[in-house]
Amino acid sequence: NPPITVPLDECPIIIEDDRTGLSIETIRRALLDNLYYVQGKTPQTATKNDFYMALAYTVRDRLLKRWLSTQLTYRKTPVKTVSYLSAEFLLGPHLINNLISLNLYDPFKKAIEESGLNFQELVDQEEEPGLGNGGLGRLAACYMDSLATLEIPAIGYGIRYEFGIFDQEIKDGWQVEITDKWLQYGNPWEIARPEFAQLVKFGGYTESYYDQDHIYRVRWVPRYTVNGIPYDTPILGYRVNTANTLRLWKAEASESFNFERFNVGDYYGAVRDKVACETISKVLYPNDEQIQGKELRLEQQFFFVSCSLQDMIRIHLNKNASLDNFHEMWSIQLNDTHPAIGVAELMRLLLDENNYDWDTAWNITKNTFAYTNHTLLPEALEKWPLNIFGRMLPRHLEIIYAINHRFLDEVRIHYPNDVSKLACLSIIDETGEKYVRMAHLACVGSFAINGVAALHTELLKSDVLRDFYELYPEKFSNKTNGVTPRRWMVLSNPRMSFTICEKIGDSWIKNLDDLRQLEGYAEDGGFRNYWQQIKKEVKQDLANYIQAKLDIKVDPHSLFDVQVKRIHEYKRQHLNVLNIVTLYNRIKNNPNLDVTPRTFIFGGKAAPGYFMAKLIIKLINSVADVVNNDPVICDRIKVIFLPDYNVTFGQRVYPAADISEQISTAGKEASGTGNMKFSLNGALTIGTLDGANVEIRESVGAENFFLFGLTTEEVYAIRANRYTPRDYYNSDEELKAVLDLISTGFFSHGDPNLFRPIVDNLLYSDPYMLLADYRSYVDAQDAVGCAYRDQDHWGRMSILNVARMGKFSSDRSIKDYCNDIWKTKPFAIDVPEYMQSQA
Numbered sequence: 001n002p003p004i005t006v007p008l009d010e011c012p013i014i015i016e017d018d019r020t021g022l023s024i025e026t027i028r029r030a031l032l033d034n035l036y037y038v039q040g041k042t043p044q045t046a047t048k049n050d051f052y053m054a055l056a057y058t059v060r061d062r063l064l065k066r067w068l069s070t071q072l073t074y075r076k077t078p079v080k081t082v083s084y085l086s087a088e089f090l091l092g093p094h095l096i097n098n099l100i101s102l103n104l105y106d107p108f109k110k111a112i113e114e115s116g117l118n119f120q121e122l123v124d125q126e127e128e129p130g131l132g133n134g135g136l137g138r139l140a141a142c143y144m145d146s147l148a149t150l151e152i153p154a155i156g157y158g159i160r161y162e163f164g165i166f167d168q169e170i171k172d173g174w175q176v177e178i179t180d181k182w183l184q185y186g187n188p189w190e191i192a193r194p195e196f197a198q199l200v201k202f203g204g205y206t207e208s209y210y211d212q213d214h215i216y217r218v219r220w221v222p223r224y225t226v227n228g229i230p231y232d233t234p235i236l237g238y239r240v241n242t243a244n245t246l247r248l249w250k251a252e253a254s255e256s257f258n259f260e261r262f263n264v265g266d267y268y269g270a271v272r273d274k275v276a277c278e279t280i281s282k283v284l285y286p287n288d289e290q291i292q293g294k295e296l297r298l299e300q301q302f303f304f305v306s307c308s309l310q311d312m313i314r315i316h317l318n319k320n321a322s323l324d325n326f327h328e329m330w331s332i333q334l335n336d337t338h339p340a341i342g343v344a345e346l347m348r349l350l351l352d353e354n355n356y357d358w359d360t361a362w363n364i365t366k367n368t369f370a371y372t373n374h375t376l377l378p379e380a381l382e383k384w385p386l387n388i389f390g391r392m393l394p395r396h397l398e399i400i401y402a403i404n405h406r407f408l409d410e411v412r413i414h415y416p417n418d419v420s421k422l423a424c425l426s427i428i429d430e431t432g433e434k435y436v437r438m439a440h441l442a443c444v445g446s447f448a449i450n451g452v453a454a455l456h457t458e459l460l461k462s463d464v465l466r467d468f469y470e471l472y473p474e475k476f477s478n479k480t481n482g483v484t485p486r487r488w489m490v491l492s493n494p495r496m497s498f499t500i501c502e503k504i505g506d507s508w509i510k511n512l513d514d515l516r517q518l519e520g521y522a523e524d525g526g527f528r529n530y531w532q533q534i535k536k537e538v539k540q541d542l543a544n545y546i547q548a549k550l551d552i553k554v555d556p557h558s559l560f561d562v563q564v565k566r567i568h569e570y571k572r573q574h575l576n577v578l579n580i581v582t583l584y585n586r587i588k589n590n591p592n593l594d595v596t597p598r599t600f601i602f603g604g605k606a607a608p609g610y611f612m613a614k615l616i617i618k619l620i621n622s623v624a625d626v627v628n629n630d631p632v633i634c635d636r637i638k639v640i641f642l643p644d645y646n647v648t649f650g651q652r653v654y655p656a657a658d659i660s661e662q663i664s665t666a667g668k669e670a671s672g673t674g675n676m677k678f679s680l681n682g683a684l685t686i687g688t689l690d691g692a693n694v695e696i697r698e699s700v701g702a703e704n705f706f707l708f709g710l711t712t713e714e715v716y717a718i719r720a721n722r723y724t725p726r727d728y729y730n731s732d733e734e735l736k737a738v739l740d741l742i743s744t745g746f747f748s749h750g751d752p753n754l755f756r757p758i759v760d761n762l763l764y765s766d767p768y769m770l771l772a773d774y775r776s777y778v779d780a781q782d783a784v785g786c787a788y789r790d791q792d793h794w795g796r797m798s799i800l801n802v803a804r805m806g807k808f809s810s811d812r813s814i815k816d817y818c819n820d821i822w823k824t825k826p827f828a829i830d831v832p833e834y835m836q837s838q839a
């Protein structure tokens with residue numbers, strides 16, 4: 001291996017062979033080198049984690065060249081950059097993903113094994129960065145992957161939470177939360193950049209003054225400032241030279257503050273303030289689609305948004321003479337309203353710190369931001385009480401009032417004499433206690449607004465954002481979500497990926513539409529057989545894992561029926577439970593009943609303060625206890641709740657599923673992305689016409705999808721006529737028997753009170769209409785059971801699902817964002833020779 005010469009900027013440097021070499025011998029030597037010089041260990045004293053760290057550094061060494069070249073290229077070139085602002089990035093483990101992107105999986109595995117180490121054991125050492133709750137954060141991670149793979153200049157901005165989403169344990173059937181210490185043993189994938197720290201102001205007051213040109217200006221005198229330290233993680237594209245950056249901010253006390261305290265001799269006071277500042281990036285709020293309105297959350301949002309905007313301005317001014325063309329060089333995507341304060345912050349930075357006049361500043365701002373809405377749930381729409389907001393961000397409140405004032409003038413011209421429109425559209429909610437409505441700020445301050453699935457976008461236009469759609473129809477478009485096939489196929493399902501590559505080559509990894517070439521093989525009996533065999537092997541892997549984790553034996557020949565996602569009433573995990581209890585009753589009433597053996601697998605976390613969600617977890621585990629141990633059932637149904645569902649576990653479970661549960665009440669799930677991962681891995685879906693299910697069904701064909709339940713229109717119509725769930729209970733024998741059995745305390749050791757909140761909620765209010773959908777769900781589940789008996793036909797349906805999932809690649813989503821919203825183009829970075837060969 002001759003040393004590789006890399007042109008870094010204008011001065012070429014030679015990088016030592018051990019940092020870049022790719023022969024097995026070099027990788028082995030590099031591993032020991034990193035163990036010795038970075039971890040400070042010899043093989044005799046090294047722990048598994050030391051070896052993992054050395055391995056990670058050895059991989060990192062081999063990606064730095066791409067990362068640095070990418071950043072240098074962007075710095076020199078006037079390219080438009082996408083800035084993805086998100087309070088959450090749910091990345092999942094980096095190691096294997098990076099090896100696959102670099103095309104170095106095989107040599108590394110070999111080098112590790114030849115060193116006498118267990119490759120998988122080292123891989124399992126990596127703590128996944130769980131810096132997100134669920135779909136929204138995972139989407140941001142998939143989009144970062146696609147942006148890099150498509151060679152789009154982009155940067156992701158977020159928060160470097162010290163504690164990500166909690167770890168879940170199950171004790172006596174209940175969820176117990178454990179703090180996630182992902183940084184405990186160090187994070188080899190990030191590099192701190194304290195030289196690019198940014199100061200963020202909070203609190204205090206504003207004052208006006210006239211500058212030297214006698215122009216009226218406002219200055220914000222903060223009560224305190226916080227320092228934001230950026231930590232950068234490279235995001236490699238797949239088999240390209242692009243490595244974009246994810247920049248996450250950590251909060252630290254600013255020096256000036258410490259210094260003041262220190263000067264007056266208050267050493268402990270200074271330390272206390274330091275600790276208080278650092279709480280800003282301490283912990284991720286563990287609520288998915290449920291907003292608590294806590295001050296610390298607003299502090300987090302403003303903190304990372306202010307750091308990020310100041311950072312963009314710094315980068316911009318490195319290559320441009322002024323900020324006049326800021327909106328031509330940047331498109332900032334707001335991942336929901338969590339970073340929407342950015343609209344007011346960019347205005348402040350332009351007006352107060354760069355002396356722009358209002359109209360110029362507003363023109364730049366409203367041409368920079370684009371807003372993605374992710375939810376229709378009223379409890380997830382962010383609004384901040386005016387007093388909290390004004391106390392923390394006094395200048396921003398003034399700016400928002402000024403934006404609103406001008407905006408409402410525009411509304412008045414559009415709708416003369418219609419005061420109700422003003423109240424509906426205003427950024428300030430004045431119907432009761434006053435609030436700042438963040439979605440309204442985002443709509444007014446953005447040039448584009450999108451939903452995340454076709455149905456969701458239609459519902460935004462007709463319902464939640466109807467008035468904005470009427471006013472600005474040209475801003476609205478749909479961008480159906482997607483998932484990255486690199487992590488969600490190549491990495492997590494190597495068996496199926498390999499099988500597909502054997503048949504149609506590997507172009508599908510970058511052009512998922514190419515999977516369509518598999519359609520022909522659906523008619524090949526031999527292939528169908530092979531396909532089902534592969535599935536069985538993957539199921540056996542999961543069965544082994546379940547055995548090891550929970551000491552429960554499951555049969556890989558049974559139908560694996562999987563529902564993994566956050567626990568939420570609208571996602572209706574308890575509807576799934578009602579079906580399980582229905583099957584249980586049927587077998588108990590007729591022990592010789594010929595049922596398709598099934599393993600029901602659940603996984604998901606409940607928000608720590610969400611009582612009903614936690615009770616649903618307890619219900620699942622209680623039903624599991626009874627069903628799994630009843631000799632009459634005789635293993636024909638098994639119920640498994642797998643604790644601590646996260647990205648790593650998702651990678652195991654999606655490939656092993658036969659049926660995917662996508663059973664939310666129509667009109668409630670904006671898109672869903674788990675639905676895509678299952679189908680891409682050959683599971684069939686049982687689902688409602690909700691979110692992206694609608695489009696998945698269209699793509700894979702109605703005959704390869706188990707549909708049930710009310711449509712959104714029917715849900716609305718039944719609600720309008722006063723829904724009475726009791727009618728369904730009274731008119732359906734099986735449903736009645738199920739609810740009665742739960743009510744008697746059969747699953748709670750005779751305690752009739754334990755699950756009463758669930759049963760009463762269903763009988764007397766049932767906001768998510770489980771009872772209305774029960775019969776159609778159970779019937780569809782029966783159809784699933786029947787269909788599974790014809791393995792050959794099931795295999796055909798499974799292949800067709802995979803073959804027709806091309807649309808749901810996050811590459812397609814990102815291309816749509818690029819073409820319709822960001823107007824950005826790929827910018828290729830040279831590919832070194834060895835990258836061009838395929839393994």
Ligand code: 73E
Pocket residue numbers: 133135136139287288289290336374375380452481669670671672673691
């Ligand atoms: O339907 C999913 C969607 O697939 C939606 O519920 C989720 O976003 C996914 C990606 O588009 C979502 N999460 C949140 N809102 N929508 C949310 C809200 C507040 C805090 C954290 C997450």
